[in-house]
Amino acid sequence: MRWLAALLLFAGCGDQPPPECTSTQLDDLCQPQYMPTFANVYKNTLVEDCGSTKGACHKTGGEAGLSFADEDTAYNNLLNRHYVVPGDVACSEFIVRTADTGKDYTMPKDSSIVDSEKCALQQWVRGGAMR
Numbered sequence: 001m002r003w004l005a006a007l008l009l010f011a012g013c014g015d016q017p018p019p020e021c022t023s024t025q026l027d028d029l030c031q032p033q034y035m036p037t038f039a040n041v042y043k044n045t046l047v048e049d050c051g052s053t054k055g056a057c058h059k060t061g062g063e064a065g066l067s068f069a070d071e072d073t074a075y076n077n078l079l080n081r082h083y084v085v086p087g088d089v090a091c092s093e094f095i096v097r098t099a100d101t102g103k104d105y106t107m108p109k110d111s112s113i114v115d116s117e118k119c120a121l122q123q124w125v126r127g128g129a130m131r
Contacts, residue, residue, distance in 0.1 A: 016104030019096060023100075024100050024101075026089055032116060032120035034117075036119075038131050041120065041121060042071045044117070044120070045117055047068065075131060085129075086128045086130075087128055089126045099118055
């Protein structure tokens with residue numbers, strides 16, 4: 001049922017829904033690009049890659065109803081809409097979409113983030129996705 005909701009929510013982002021969990025190897029010993037706090041996730045990844053002119057899918061208004069217009073909105077959307085499951089890196093849709101590359105559901109669309117940035121996102125989720 002979760003995949004159906006994700007498919008409907010991200011209908012404009014591709015035809016292939018993401019899997020429940022990623023099969024991509026997640027590196028527990030990776031080196032994060034920045035300190036994995038939500039303020040840094042927002043400033044360095046969400047604004048830069050998902051909500052700016054470079055990758056404007058989720059700026060004000062937000063494609064598929066997922067807006068990263070400001071830090072509070074972004075955090076609430078990710079956690080309250082269950083895109084992030086605190087502590088569960090492999091099965092958080094936010095991580096699935098950013099970890100798997102070259103898939104129809106990969107985010108940011110038409111680009112990817114570097115491994116050190118993925119590392120910061122994964123460490124933030126693994127650490128409990130705290131504010």
